[in-house]
Amino acid sequence: RKKVTIQHLHALRASRTPITMLTAYDFPTGRACETHGIDITLVGDSLAQVCLGYDCTTRLTLDEMLHHIRAVARGSHAPLLVADMPFGTYLASPEDAVRNAVRIVREGGADAVKLEGGLELVDTVRRLTSVGIPVMAHVGLLPQRHVALSGYRLQGRDADSALGVLKSALALEEAGAFAMVLEAIPHALGTYITQRLRHAATIGIGAGSGTDGQVLVWDDLMGTWHGHQAKFVRRFADVKSEVEKGIRAYSEAVRERSFPAGAESYEMPKAQWERFQQ
Ligand code: KIV
Ligand code: NA
Structure with a gap:
């Protein structure tokens, strides 16, 4: 596969070809x-x-993140590789953000970093892009701020809050973000922001079908478990049931000694076995 570049993503946006983004962890x-x-x-x-x-993303450290980015990078080459900057690694100052983003790119092997926030991050996004680190912004619902937001709730539902999300999106594009995640905002707002941006690609999660692309969490898409499911999740596969089937069948076969069968075991030449037994 050919490497996906930022230019390619902009071309997909220009031709209104939906962009597919998916999380990976290993x-x-x-x-x-x-x-x-x-x-x-x-x-x-x-x-x-x-x-x-x-129980939430704010517990994650940069070292834990780097360990997983490196594993993903060993398997994912052609897709543009974006990594989240963990909570607290880009908030203190733009310099702090550059130092930590450099680790994500150099030690992790990521192509770009993603950070959650609005106008307060404009200087940071400008600094990062000015030194050549591509930035994907993330507006709307910001999971790293779930306590301040009183939970994982729809954002931009009233006109004032919608205007706030729009202003953040426009300012982050102006600051250099090549793309942005729009999370948990009304469909109409997702479409409107996508139209108002000049070149930054919008990747929606719970932002309706009018964005330039969509993203889902691997485990939500795959149905790795069937816990609480947000309104915006569609389970495209049922891995949990497959895992359950596999483990049950394996345990049963071990307990009734039907596994391993003869064909799954190794033989010893008969003469050697006889010599061994003497
Ligand atoms: O952490 C994450 O998986 C994300 C996506 C859902 C956008 O930020
Ligand atoms: Na995230």
Whole structure:
């Protein structure tokens, strides 16, 4: 596969060809994005919950993130590789953000970084892009701020809050973001922001069908587990049931000694066996 570039993503947007983005957290999931034609592989900080068992993303450290980015990067080559900057690694100052983004690119092997926030991040996005680190912004619902937002809730539902999301999107594009995630905002607002931006590609999750692309969390798409499901999730596969079937069949076969069968076992030449027994 040919490497997906930012220019290619802008061409997809210009030709109104939807962009596919999917999260990956390790070598096999990165490899699957590579093999099955995903445009952008995202090492999301949803890693915290779906792979590491934390209850929210703010617990994730940069070192934990780097460990997973490196694994994904070994499997995903052609898709543009974007990684979330963990909570607290880009907030103190633009310099701090540059230092940590450099680690994500150099040690992790990511092509670009993603950060959550609005107008307060404009200087940081400008600094990062000015030193050649491509930035994907993330507006609307910001999971890293779930406590301040009183939960994982729809954003931009009233006119004032919608205007706030629009202003952030426009300012972040102006600051140099090549794309942005729009999370949990009304369909009409997602479409409107997409039309108002001049070149930055919008990737929606719970932002309706009018964005330039869509993103989902691997485990939500695959149905790895069937816990709480946000309104915007569609389960395209049922991996949980497959896992259950596999484990049940395996345990049963071990317990009734039908596994391993003869063909799944190794033989010793008869003469050697006899010599061994003397
Ligand atoms: O962390 C993540 O998986 C994300 C996507 C859902 C956009 O930020
Ligand atoms: Na994220």
